[in-house]
Amino acid sequence: MPDYDDVTITTPDNVKIKGYLIRKRQKAAATSVDILEASSDIRRRQQDAAKGPVAGYTLLYCHANAGNMHEPPLILRLLQKAALDYITSHPDLKDTRIVVYGQSIGGAVAVALTAANQDRIHALIVENTFTSLRKLIPHVMPYLKWVSPLCHQIWDTESAIQRVTKLPILLLSGGRDELIPPAQMASLCRTARAARRGSSYVADVDEGVEVEKDAEGVRFVVFPNGTHNETCIHEGYFDEVKRFWNEI
Helix, strand or coil, X not given: CCEEEEEEEECCCCCXXXXXXXXXXXXXXXXXXXXXXXXXXXXXXXXXXXXCCCCCEEEEEEHHHCCCCCCCHHHHHHHHHHHHHHHHHCCCCCCCEEEEEEECHHHHHHHHHHHHCCCCCCEEXXXXXXXXXXXXXXXXXXXXXXXXXXXXXXXXXXXXXXXXXXXXXXXXXECCCCCCCHHHHHHHHHHHHHHHCCCCCCCCHHHCCCCCCEECCEEEEEECCCCCCCXXXXXXXXXXXXXXXXXX
C-alpha cells in the first residue's frame, strides 16, 4: 500500500476529526475527499482508495469520527468543511483539483458539503445514498413509518443535490442494496438533472430505477449485483471512476 499519514483535523472550536491522508503520487493534480459511513470497513476502504486509478492523494475518513453522531447536521457539516479547509491550506494539496466522494450517509454529507462549496470543489461522486432520512425510515424500519416525519436529522440530500448545478456528478448505485432502495439513487439522479434544466422538480421513487446513463452533466451507473457496502468490489467499478476522473 502507498504511503499514508494519520491525520487529525481540528476545527476552530477544537473538535477533532481522525482520518488518513493516502499518498499514491507526489505532486499529483487531484485530491479525493472520501467520506464514509460509520459501518464501513475503514481498512478495506483504505486499500480501495490506494488502488483507485487516478487521485494522487486521498483524504479518507468516516463521518462518525467527526464528532458525536447525535450532533445536528449543521454541526456535522461544519466539521466536514474543516476537512476541506485542511486540503486548501496543505502545502502538497492546496493546488490540486478536489473531488468529493461519499457513501451512504457519508454521501449525504458529501452532497451538502459540495453544494455549499462549489467554488472550491471540482466534482462529486456519490454511492448508495438516500434521498432523505425521513424517506428512508419507512424502508429500513416499516413499523416506524408513521413517526418518520418527527425525525429531526433530516439529511435532505435531494434538496442539496438540486444546488449542485455547476459541477460534474457521478452516481454509483448497487442494484442489490439491502439498506437503501436503489430507486432512491435513481430519484437523486432525476432530481439533479431537473435542477440543471431550471426545474424545481423532485423525483419520486415510484418512477423506478431505469435512468439514462449520461445527461445534464450527471452520470448514473448501476452495478446490478452491488450491495450496500460492497458495490466497490464489482467489475467495472474503478473503470467507471477512472473514466469520470479523466473527463473532469
